[in-house]
Amino acid sequence: MAQWQQEHEAKRRIEALVFEHRCELEDDGLDPDEIDRRCVEFRSQLNTTAAAPPAVVDEVSQPLPRLLEQLLSPDDRAAVERAAVVCRRRYPRLNGEGDVTGSVAHAITYLHRDGYFGRDHGPLLKKITDAMARDWRGPPLTVRCVEHHVYTEGGGLILEDHRDIGSSLSLSVLLSDEYAGGAFTTTSEAGVVLTHAPRVGDGVLFASETVHNVSTIESGERRALVIELWTGPATTHDRSR
Incomplete structure (x- = not known):
């Protein structure tokens, strides 16, 4: 280019x-x-x-997107769900609002608000971010966002060219599997679409600039934990500050 x-x-x-x-x-x-x-x-x-030089991930051994199998144990997933309940009660404005991709059938709760998740679930957050950045070869990364997503019937993330602009690494961990539809896909720069089939507890790690989507939920409820890392200052309110 x-x-x-x-x-x-x-x-x-x-x-x-x-x-x-x-x-x-x-x-x-x-x-x-x-x-x-x-x-x-x-x-x-x-x-x-x-203005800083572009950062890279060493993808020689395991190229991205990459499946991180059983990243979250049942206890870890229960902790995430409890954290979502706390944040929905403590920060009601962020329950399904505050993100341009949210909708009535796609509720997003920020778990990093006021540093909550890192403070109350520090070891779990470190476990996840260490796994994400294992092969990172760029400047230090910070947590841009920790999000709990709930997709219900009719919900999804179907946006052409949807990327996590500004972030470096993104992770989507499946928290539930009692739903139909809701396929998670990534699209390469060459236009190759990959449909990922994680089990509950598995995470899909991908470069944040990768196009990604979630197809429409046909029935049931799809829950996921999404974390983005970037080289900007750690955020404690939303995805920007």
């Missing part, structure tokens, strides 16, 4: 993140002038981060 194309793509990704940040601030009900001010600061922060 030519230098000008790389620079254009970097700017596109930054503006996509700023737009997402603006949507989250609007959900918070902030004053328009305050939203503008925070977006200017966030764009400046992203431009500073983007």
